[in-house]
Amino acid sequence: MESPQQILEFLDRRFNAIEMPCFGNMNIDYVSSRLLAFRDETRWMLLFNSITWCPAGQGLTTIVECVGNCVQGRQGFDSDRIFITGQIQYDELLDTYRVNVRNKSIPITELEIIAHPDLYADREFDIAIALLADYREELLASRDEYEKFIPEGLIEVLQLDEWHHPDWGCPPIQTESFPLIAEVLFTGNSDLYTPPQKSNTSWHFWFPK
Template identity: 30%
Template sequence: MIGHTPFGNCLTKGEPGFGNEDFLSRVDNRDEIEDVDQPEIYRGASIVLRGRRIAVAAERGEELVDVLRRLVPDHRDLLLADEVELRRRIPADIPEIMRLDRWHHPDLLQDTVPSQSMTFRQLADVLTTGDVRRYAPDMPPNTHWSRWPESGNL
């Protein structure tokens, strides 16, 4: 499951943040690839993403999350939300200002609130002014999944 989290004061439906409908299931054949007796363990077989069968170099018994993450470099477009999914709760007349795939995210568990994060302060400035040049990262991105090993686990 992959999710996206819409926030704003003019969403077309629902409350800001994510709800169950914001989680996107990408694997069409989870029952074929997940071990029945050991949930979240790969039992083998090719993986079907959005109707496309994908061969994966993985061994039976591997953590399923690790097998699925291995698909990202070559099949990112099949895993991420498409334009229709991204705009599902966002009014059509709101233009996209900027899209980030990588940024420096504060560690909220370390009592870093978003307002203290230079990244979020710069993003707020971009949203306020519409000037994407106001986003000038001063720290390297840290949003790669390997930095957040528990991400994807509910």
């Protein structure tokens, strides 16, 4: 197994090459994410399971991005790791939005939608945020969907919904979370991880862009 320092240097290179999630991405809005860590005696991989809004593309999507020394396919974003787990569509005739999650219609009147006109213009993104309250787990990629990206023999050693994520001024090696994640990958001991004081995985940390 690579040392924690080697793991961190690998992650820094991948982040600089835009081969791991950048939550400040100008083209994709990250709504909510989950991080999963896998390892065995010689291999390791981080899997980012993210609900996203892509206004210029497919709208509400879930993207699985993998980084590690045993990734099958491309590091980070790959087109075969996109799932349509929900839809938000404007109905001009009825002047309302049609929303569904996993092909189940969600009445928009049941959602607590808060407008954020000072941060962005997309009404759909407000709806995506509102869906998190009751439908986050359904919108995330399921184990059955992302399992094919995990090399055989790797064991899950960590799952996080909040952590300190890197940005362009703070690479992985300088975050609170990733040095601890590297220790867990090296040892397999999840007790070495402690929650950060500066968790920034919530969507609102990355606006305005």
